[in-house]
Amino acid sequence: GDSVTQMEGPVTLSEEAFLTINCTYTATGYPSLFWYVQYPGEGLQLLLKATKADDKGSNKGFEATYRKETTSFHLEKGSVQVSDSAVYFCALRDTGRRALTFGSGTRLQVQP
Amino acid sequence: GAVVSQHPSRVICKSGTSVKIECRSLDFQATTMFWYRQFPKQSLMLMATSNEGSKATYEQGVEKDKFLINHASLTLSTLTVTSAHPEDSSFYICSAGSGLAGALGEETQYFGPGTRLLVL
Numbered sequence: 001g002d003s004v005t006q007m008e009g010p011v012t013l014s015e016e017a018f019l020t021i022n023c024t025y026t027a028t029g030y031p032s033l034f035w036y037v038q039y040p041g042e043g044l045q046l047l048l049k050a051t052k053a054d055d056k057g058s059n060k061g062f063e064a065t066y067r068k069e070t071t072s073f074h075l076e077k078g079s080v081q082v083s084d085s086a087v088y089f090c091a092l093r094d095t096g097r098r099a100l101t102f103g104s105g106t107r108l109q110v111q112p
Numbered sequence: 113g114a115v116v117s118q119h120p121s122r123v124i125c126k127s128g129t130s131v132k133i134e135c136r137s138l139d140f141q142a143t144t145m146f147w148y149r150q151f152p153k154q155s156l157m158l159m160a161t162s163n164e165g166s167k168a169t170y171e172q173g174v175e176k177d178k179f180l181i182n183h184a185s186l187t188l189s190t191l192t193v194t195s196a197h198p199e200d201s202s203f204y205i206c207s208a209g210s211g212l213a214g215a216l217g218e219e220t221q222y223f224g225p226g227t228r229l230l231v232l
Contacts, residue, residue, distance in 0.1 A: 004155070036223070043116060044205070044223035089156070098209055099146050100221065102156040 002027045006090045006103035013080055013110050021075040021088055021106050023064075029095030033057075033066050033073040036089040038105075044089060047075075080110045114140045116208050118224035125196055126232055133191045133227045135206030141186035142208035146221065147179075150203040162189045196231045203228050 006023045013019060025031065032051045036044040048057030053068035062077045073090060090103040115138040125131050135145055143164050148156040160170045160181050168181035178200075180192040189208075193200050207221040 041225065043118075043225040044207075046220055098144060099158045099161055100156075100207075101158075102148075104153065104155045 002031070002092060002094050002101040004090050004092055004101055004103035006088075006106055008104070009087075009107040011106060011108050013108070015082055015110055015112050016079045017110075019075070019077040019080045019084075019108065021090075021108070023073045023075065023090035023103060025071050025073065025090075025092050027071075027092055027094045031092040031094045033064070034091045034093070034100065035062070035064055035073070035075050036091060036102075038087045038089065040086070047088070080108070082110045082112055084108060085110045114138075114208075114220075114222045116142075116206065116222045116224040118204075118206055118227050120227060121225065122228045122230075124230045124232065127197050128195055131193045131196055131229060133193075133204055133206075133229075135189045135191070135208070135224050137187045137208040137222070140208070140222075142189075143186065144209045145183060145189040146207045146209070147181060147189075147191050148205045148207070150205060150226070156205060159191075193229065196229070198231045201229055201231045 004025045034049045035047040037047045038044045048059040050057040050066035056065045064073050064075045087105045087107045089105045091100040093100050117136045119134045145162045147159045149159050150156045158171050159174045160168045162168045162181045162183040164183045170176045183189040203226050205226040207223045209221050
């Protein structure tokens with residue numbers, strides 16, 4: 001079956017540091033890949049997505065590239081801010097399915 | 113963007129009672145809603161897919177008689193945990209799909225803020 005594995009947190013960084021959150025997946029078809037962010041007290045929000053191999057999703061300074069050869073979709077940001085503190089979820093939607101398969105989430109804490 | 117609400121945000125109940133959780137799409141119609149369950153420090157696990165006007169489709173291992181889902185309108189789905197027990201304590205999250213027919217890869221799901229259930 002489908003699965004998503006992402007690095008455990010919490011990840012604690014200083015402001016303006018470089019961020020990488022690793023995500024790898026297994027899927028039976030040709031999945032679309034997503035990163036969702038959950039700010040405290042709020043619902044999950046779509047951060048970025050990629051629908052095919054070598055696509056790069058980007059939003060708000062965050063980027064992730066769909067790497068089929070390594071089955072990965074790592075999230076990166078060059079300079080994090082305190083306001084980026086949240087829980088980040090990697091997810092996939094496999095071919096023919098509408099529901100998402102999620103990773104366990106990674107909490108990011110950015111200190112001033 | 114589109115907003116999905118859940119009510120209540122937190123509920124505490126006694127063992128053996130039933131609890132109803134509402135999921136509403138506030139500014140769009142959702143033909144399909146999804147119910148997820150999240151245990152501490154674990155992934156969101158899909159419980160069931162709820163389609164307006166028809167029976168929900170449950171994932172393997174989810175008891176349909178225990179977790180009753182009703183999707184009576186295009187903006188409301190409810191999850192009722194019947195005869196709740198302490199092991200049902202969890203964080204329940206719903207999402208609503210925009211439902212772009214024939215473009216599954218482009219559909220965006222909008223998530224509610226979740227409902228924390230504690231069964232004593």
